[in-house]
Amino acid sequence: MRRYDIFTFFAAGILALSVTGCSIGVDDIFDRSAAERINDAVVEYSQVVSSSAGGWVMEYYPTNGLESPTGSGYLIMADIRPDGSVAMAMDNEITGGTLVADTSMWNVIRDNGPVLSFSTYNKCIHTFCDPAIYETGLGYEGDYEFLIINMEENAPQAMLKGKKRGVYVRMSRVPEGTVFADYLEDVAHFQDSVMPVKAVNYNLLHIGDSLFRIENISSGIPNIYPYDGDAIADESLHPFLVTAHSDGYHLRFRSPIEKAGGQVQEFVYDESQGAFLCPDKGDVKLTGPDPVTFFAESAVRHFWTCTLKSASMSSDLFEKYNAINTDGGKLKDKYSVKSMQFSSFLKSDDAVSLSLDITFTTSKKKTATVSYVYDVAMSDGRMTLSAPQPKDNTAANVLSSIPSVTQFLEAVSDSYMIGGTVSNFCMNELLLKSESGKFITVKYSEK
Amino acid sequence: MRKTVYKILALGLCMTACALSGSCSKDELGPSIFDATEYPLDPNSITFPLDTFCKKNFLEPYNLKYIYRMEDTGSDMSYNLVPCSYDQSVTLAVLCKYLWYDVYHDSIENGELFLKKYSPRIIHVIGSPAFNPAQGTEVLGTAEGGLKITLYNANNLSPDNIDYMNEYFFKTMHHEFSHILNQNANRPNEFDRISNGKYNAVNWNDTEELVALGQGFVSPYASSQAREDWVEVISNYIVKDTITWNEMMENASFQWEYVKDVDAVYWDKLDKKVKNGTADRDSVGFFVRGTSTSGDETSTYGIVRKVIQRDDDNKYAVPDADGNIIYLHTSGIVGDEVIRQKLDMVRTWLAEYFDMDLEKIRMGVQRRQWLTDSNGDFVFDSDGKFINNLTYVRADGTSVMDSLRQEVLKFSK
Numbered sequence: 025m026r027r028y029d030i031f032t033f034f035a036a037g038i039l040a041l042s043v044t045g046c047s048i049g050v051d052d053i054f055d056r057s058a059a060e061r062i063n064d065a066v067v068e069y070s071q072v073v074s075s076s077a078g079g080w081v082m083e084y085y086p087t088n089g090l091e092s093p094t095g096s097g098y099l100i101m102a103d104i105r106p107d108g109s110v111a112m113a114m115d116n117e118i119t120g121g122t123l124v125a126d127t128s129m130w131n132v133i134r135d136n137g138p139v140l141s142f143s144t145y146n147k148c149i150h151t152f153c154d155p156a157i158y159e160t161g162l163g164y165e166g167d168y169e170f171l172i173i174n175m176e177e178n179a180p181q182a183m184l185k186g187k188k189r190g191v192y193v194r195m196s197r198v199p200e201g202t203v204f205a206d207y208l209e210d211v212a213h214f215q216d217s218v219m220p221v222k223a224v225n226y227n228l229l230h231i232g233d234s235l236f237r238i239e240n241i242s243s244g245i246p247n248i249y250p251y252d253g254d255a256i257a258d259e260s261l262h263p264f265l266v267t268a269h270s271d272g273y274h275l276r277f278r279s280p281i282e283k284a285g286g287q288v289q290e291f292v293y294d295e296s297q298g299a300f301l302c303p304d305k306g307d308v309k310l311t312g313p314d315p316v317t318f319f320a321e322s323a324v325r326h327f328w329t330c331t332l333k334s335a336s337m338s339s340d341l342f343e344k345y346n347a348i349n350t351d352g353g354k355l356k357d358k359y360s361v362k363s364m365q366f367s368s369f370l371k372s373d374d375a376v377s378l379s380l381d382i383t384f385t386t387s388k389k390k391t392a393t394v395s396y397v398y399d400v401a402m403s404d405g406r407m408t409l410s411a412p413q414p415k416d417n418t419a420a421n422v423l424s425s426i427p428s429v430t431q432f433l434e435a436v437s438d439s440y441m442i443g444g445t446v447s448n449f450c451m452n453e454l455l456l457k458s459e460s461g462k463f464i465t466v467k468y469s470e471k
Numbered sequence: 472m473r474k475t476v477y478k479i480l481a482l483g484l485c486m487t488a489c490a491l492s493g494s495c496s497k498d499e500l501g502p503s504i505f506d507a508t509e510y511p512l513d514p515n516s517i518t519f520p521l522d523t524f525c526k527k528n529f530l531e532p533y534n535l536k537y538i539y540r541m542e543d544t545g546s547d548m549s550y551n552l553v554p555c556s557y558d559q560s561v562t563l564a565v566l567c568k569y570l571w572y573d574v575y576h577d578s579i580e581n582g583e584l585f586l587k588k589y590s591p592r593i594i595h596v597i598g599s600p601a602f603n604p605a606q607g608t609e610v611l612g613t614a615e616g617g618l619k620i621t622l623y624n625a626n627n628l629s630p631d632n633i634d635y636m637n638e639y640f641f642k643t644m645h646h647e648f649s650h651i652l653n654q655n656a657n658r659p660n661e662f663d664r665i666s667n668g669k670y671n672a673v674n675w676n677d678t679e680e681l682v683a684l685g686q687g688f689v690s691p692y693a694s695s696q697a698r699e700d701w702v703e704v705i706s707n708y709i710v711k712d713t714i715t716w717n718e719m720m721e722n723a724s725f726q727w728e729y730v731k732d733v734d735a736v737y738w739d740k741l742d743k744k745v746k747n748g749t750a751d752r753d754s755v756g757f758f759v760r761g762t763s764t765s766g767d768e769t770s771t772y773g774i775v776r777k778v779i780q781r782d783d784d785n786k787y788a789v790p791d792a793d794g795n796i797i798y799l800h801t802s803g804i805v806g807d808e809v810i811r812q813k814l815d816m817v818r819t820w821l822a823e824y825f826d827m828d829l830e831k832i833r834m835g836v837q838r839r840q841w842l843t844d845s846n847g848d849f850v851f852d853s854d855g856k857f858i859n860n861l862t863y864v865r866a867d868g869t870s871v872m873d874s875l876r877q878e879v880l881k882f883s884k
Contacts, residue, residue, distance in 0.1 A: 143540035145556035155551040161604030
C-alpha cells in the first residue's frame with residue numbers, strides 16, 4: 025500500500041510537471057524579430073538623416089584626447105542626401121585655413137544597431153581617419169562610422185557616437201539654403217571677434233558662487249581650474265566647439281564639465297550681456313574677466329597705452345590733450361606728447377594707486393617720461409581715479425612748465441566703467457567710460 | 472500489486488512523453504526573420520552606374536561581390552583604414568575586369584567556368600594603406616579562405632604609373648588569386664625544399680631586394696615562407712614586363728650582400744671613381760641603403776654590393792691575373808637558376824591542375840598594359856621603354872582608360 029502511494033505520487037508529479045512545462049508561455053517583449061526591427065530602423069534613420077533640407081553641422085572630435093590636433097573639435101558641414109550622396113565641407117587648421125569640400129557616399133548599415141557610415145572616401149571626414157595623413161599608421165585616429173544614439177524626425181539635433189573611438193558627435197540641422205562656406209565663415213568670424221587668438225586675457229566660468237579661471241580659450245582646448253587654483257596642478261582641459269543656431273551662437277564642450285557639484289556643457293551667447301549663458305541654469309555663465317580687475321591686474325606688470333586719437337577719446341579730454349601739445353610747443357625745445365600709459369598699479373592695506381606716465385619728445389629728438397599717481401577706488405565694477413600727484417620733482421616741474429598737464433590730469437580724474445571694445449572675452453583694448461560721457465581707449469601693451 | 476505499480480509508472484511515462492512531444496511540436500519554423508528579398512538596384516542612387524557595372528560583370532557571371540563601400544567589420548580592425556573614393560573605386564573596378572578577369576577569361580579554355588569556380592567571392596576595396604606602425608610594415612593585400620581578397624591603398628591607384636599600379640594592386644591580385652588556386656591544389660613538395668632553410672618569416676622585410684634575388688627569391692616577401700614564395704613567382708612573372716624580368720634575372724645571377732658600417736672615406740673614394748668612370752660599378756655595388764652620422768658629417772654607409780673576391784679588409788676588389796673581377800657564390804646558390812627552376816614548377820602546376828598557360832596569361836596582361844602595334848608587337852619609346860597602353864592617347868583623342876570608364880558611365884541616367 026505504501027509503495028502504491030509512492031508511485032501514484034510519482035506519476036502525478038511527472039504529469040503535473042509535464043503539463044506545467046507546456047502551459048507556461050513567455051510573451052514576446054517585442055512584436056517583431058530583432059532582424060525586422062533593425063531593418064525598419066535602418067529605413068527610418070536613413071529617412072531622418074537625409075531629411076534636413078539645409079544639411080547638418082557636425083561637431084566632430086577625432087578622439088577623446090586632450091591634445092591638439094587629435095583631441096580638438098572640428099566643424100564638418102554635411103548635406104546628407106536621399107540619393108546616397110553626402111556633400112561635406114570644412115575649414116580649419118588641418119585644411120590650412122582654406123575651405124575643403126567633397127562629395128562621397130553614405131548609408132545606414134546594420135551593425136551593432138543602426139550605424140551611419142560615410143562609406144566612400146571624403147576629403148573632409150576621412151582626413152581625420154586616414155592612416156597615411158599626420159602620423160603614419162595612425163592618422164588623427166578619427167571615426168567615420170557612427171552608432172546612432174538619438175535621431176528623431178524633425179528634431180533639431182541628432183546624437184552619434186564614433187564606433188571605434190566612442191566620441192560623441194552632435195549633428196544639428198542648419199536652415200535650408202545655408203551655404204556651407206558662409207556658415208563656417210560666420211562661426212569663424214564670431215570666434216575671431218569674441219575670443220580671438222590674440223586675446224591677452226583669461227576668461228571665467230561662473231557656477232553659482234564658484235568661480236573658475238579659463239585659460240587659452242582660443243585654442244579650443246581651454247584649461248578650466250578654480251580661480252584661486254594653480255594652472256598646472258589643477259589643470260583640467262575641456263575641448264569645445266562653437267556653432268550657429270537660430271537663437272544665436274552656441275558654445276558646447278565635448279563632454280559635460282563636472283564642477284561645483286554640477287554638470288555644465290552648453291552655453292548660448294547673449295550679446296547684450298557679452299556672455300555665454302547656460303540655458304535653464306541662471307547662475308551658470310561663461311564670461312570674460314571682470315574688466316576693472318583685469319585692468320588693475322594687468323597694470324601691475326604691463327601698460328595700458330592711451331590711444332591718442334580724437335575718435336578714441338571724448339572731446340573734452342582730447343581738447344585738453346591738445347592743449348598740452350600747444351603749451352609744450354611754446355617751450356624752447358618744443359615738447360609734444362609721444363605717448364601716455366597707465367601703469368604701476370599698486371595695492372596696499374591703506375592705499376591703491378595707479379600711475380599715468382606721459383612721455384614727451386622734443387625738437388632735439390629726446391624723450392622724457394614723467395609719472396603722476398592717482399588714488400584709486402574700485403567698487404561696483406567701477407574704477408575711480410582721483411587726486412593726481414606728481415611722482416617726483418621732474419614731474420612737478422613739468423606741471424609748472426606746461427600748466428595744461430594739470431588740467432588734463434584733473435579731467436582724467438573721474439569714475440569709469442570699463443569694458444572690452446569688442447567683447448569682454450577680448451580685453452586687448454579697453455574703453456574707460458564715465459557716467460558723464462567722458463571716455464578714453466587704452467590698449468594692452470607689454471613692458 | 473506490482474503490476475498495478477508498473478501500470479501507473481508506464482502511464483506516467485507515456486503522459487510525460489506525450490507532453491514533451493507536444494511541447495516540441497510547437498516549435499514550427501516560420502519564414503526567415505532576415506529580409507532575403509533581392510531588391511533591384513535603385514536608378515536614383517548616385518552609385519547606380521558602378522553598382523550596375525559590378526552586378527553585370529562580377530556578380531552575375533562569377534558570383535563576385537565587389538565591395539567598395541568599406542565595411543570595417545569585414546576588415547582588420549587592428550588597422551586604421553579609410554574607404555576608397557567612388558571615382559577610384561570605378562577605376563579599380565574597370566581595371567580589375569580588364570587586367571585580371573578578362574585576361575583569365577580569354578586566356579584559359581573554359582575561362583568563364585574557371586573563374587566561376589576559382590574566383591574569389593568578395594573583393595573588398597580599402598582606400599588607405601594598411602600600416603603596421605609597430606613593425607614599420609605595410610600590407611598590400613590579403614586573401615582569406617579562398618573567398619575574399621582585400622586590396623588596400625586604392626585611393627592612390629594611378630593608371631599613369633603601371634609599375635606602381637602593379638606593385639600595389641595587380642601583383643597583389645594575382646598573388647592573392649594564386650593563393651586561392653594553391654588552396655585548391657597543393658604545390659609540389661619539391662618546391663618547398665628548393666629554398667628550405669633560407670626562408671625568414673620574421674625579418675624578411677629587412678632583406679634587400681637584390682640580396683633576395685641573389686638567394687633565388689623574386690622579392691623580399693617571397694623569402695618569408697614557401698607559400699608566399701610560390702605565389703610571388705606567379706604574380707611577379709605575370710605583371711613584370713620582359714625588360715624588367717630580364718634585369719631581375721641578371722641581378723639574380725650574382726650573389727649580393729648588405730654591408731653596414733662602411734666608412735665614409737672608403738665609400739666616397741669609390742663614389743668619386745664611379746663618377747669619373749674609372750671604377751667598375753658592378754664590381755663593388757653602389758646602392759646606399761643607410762647612413763650613420765657623426766656630428767654633421769656622414770661617418771658610415773650601409774651598402775648593397777655584389778659578392779666578389781676582395782682584399783683582406785673586405786673592401787677593394789682583387790681581380791684575377793687578367794684584371795677581371797672574380798664573382799663569388801659563397802652561398803652555393805645561383806639565384807636566377809633557382810628562380811627559373813621555381814618558375815618551371817609553377818608553370819607545370821598551373822597547366823596540370825588548372826589547364827592554365829602561364830605564358831598566355833602573362834602576355835594577355837602585358838599586351839593590355841603596354842602599347843602594341845597592329846601586329847601585336849610591343850611599341851617602345853625613344854628611351855627603349857614600354858609605353859603605357861592605358862593612358863596612351865589614341866588618334867581619336869581618347870585612351871583605353873576612357874573606354875574602360877565608359878563601361879561604367881554608360882549606366883548613368
